[in-house]
Amino acid sequence: MSQQSILIASGADRPGILDEVSQYIFERGGNIADSKLLSLRGTFILLILIDAPDEAATARIREGLPQLATSSGITVDLRDAGPEHGEGISFRYRFSASGNDQAGILNKLSHLFRVLNVNIEDVHTRVGVIQSLPRPQFDLELLLSVPRETPVVKLREYLGTICGELGIHWDLSPA
Numbered sequence: 001m002s003q004q005s006i007l008i009a010s011g012a013d014r015p016g017i018l019d020e021v022s023q024y025i026f027e028r029g030g031n032i033a034d035s036k037l038l039s040l041r042g043t044f045i046l047l048i049l050i051d052a053p054d055e056a057a058t059a060r061i062r063e064g065l066p067q068l069a070t071s072s073g074i075t076v077d078l079r080d081a082g083p084e085h086g087e088g089i090s091f092r093y094r095f096s097a098s099g100n101d102q103a104g105i106l107n108k109l110s111h112l113f114r115v116l117n118v119n120i121e122d123v124h125t126r127v128g129v130i131q132s133l134p135r136p137q138f139d140l141e142l143l144l145s146v147p148r149e150t151p152v153v154k155l156r157e158y159l160g161t162i163c164g165e166l167g168i169h170w171d172l173s174p175a
Contacts, residue, residue, distance in 0.1 A: 001054065002051055002052065002053060002054075003051075003052045003053075003054065003055060003057075003058045004033065004049060004050065004051055004052070004080075004081035005049075005050050005052065005058055005061070005062075005078050005079060005080055005081050006047060006048065006049055006050070006078070006079045006080075006081050007021070007025070007046075007047070007048040007050055007061075007076065007077070007078050008045070008046070008047055008076070008077045008078075008079070009021055009044075009045070009046040009048075009074050009075065009076045009077075010043065010044060010045040010046070010074065010075050011043070011044065011072075011073060011074035011075055012042060012043060012044075012073065013039045013042050013043060013044040017044060017046070017072065017074065018037065018046065020068070020071075020072050021046060021048070021068070021072070021074075021076075022048075024061075024064065024068050025048070025050055025061060028052075028057060028060040028061045028064065029052060029053055029056075029057035029060060029061075030050040030051065030052045030057055030058075030061050031050065031051045031052070032048055032049070032050065032051075033049045033050065033051040034048070034049040035047060035048045035049065049081060050078075061078060062078050065077075065078060089147065089148060090119070090145040090146055090147045090148060091145075091146050091148070091152075091174070092121075092143065092144065092145055092146075092174065092175040093143075093144045093146055093152075093172055093173065093174055093175055094141065094142070094143055094144070094171075094172070094173055094174075094175040095109075095140075095141070095142040095144055095159070095170065095171070095172050096139070096140065096141045096142075096170065096171050097109075097138075097139075097140045097163060097168050097169065097170040097171075098137065098138065098139045098140070098168065098169050098170075099137065099138065099166070099167060099168030099169055100133075100135045100136075100137065100138075100167065100168075101127045101135060101136040101137060101138040102166065105138065105140065105166060105168070106123075106125065106140065108162055108166070109140075109142070109159075109162065112158055112159070112162060113144065116146075116150050116154075116155060116158070117147050117149070117150060118144050118145065118146050118147070118150060118155070119144065119145040120142050120143070120144060120145075121143045121144065121145055122141075122142065122143035123140075123141075123142055123143075124140070124141045124142075125138065125139070125140045125141075126138065126139050143175055144175075152172075155172070156172055159172060
């Protein structure tokens with residue numbers, strides 16, 4: 001019976017990390033079913049959903065992790081994958097916002113989503129300076145999982161209030 005686990009790797013970024021980790025998984029009978037890689041200022045984090053054909057393959061992957069960590073100079077962990085979200089339980093939305101950078105934007109938005117039981121599945125933020133503007137500007141994009149019980153009309157109303165108070169432009173659309 002197939003088993004799924006999540007490998008989490010991090011460390012100093014350099015060419016070849018993904019090659020080493022994917023080769024390691026392949027040699028032990030695992031298949032990469034999904035992955036995310038982020039590199040930020042010389043540090044990377046890699047999340048890989050591994051589909052292994054059986055418990056023996058998962059055990060081979062788990063047993064060699066200390067050697068992979070040492071030989072690659074990374075930190076690595078393997079966790080059991082949780083259940084996949086069922087169909088019809090929630091709806092996916094993309095939230096984007098931009099404007100003058102200010103402390104607390106992500107905190108205020110994430111608190112609202114927490115209160116409404118909306119899960120944030122993916123986050124991408126960046127701050128940059130635009131020469132013609134007096135303050136740094138931010139861009140934010142979130143992938144949300146909105147439960148069926150949360151009225152999207154109310155979600156939009158609350159977002160309008162918070163974003164209005166912060167003076168930022170925003171959009172919420174089905175993903």
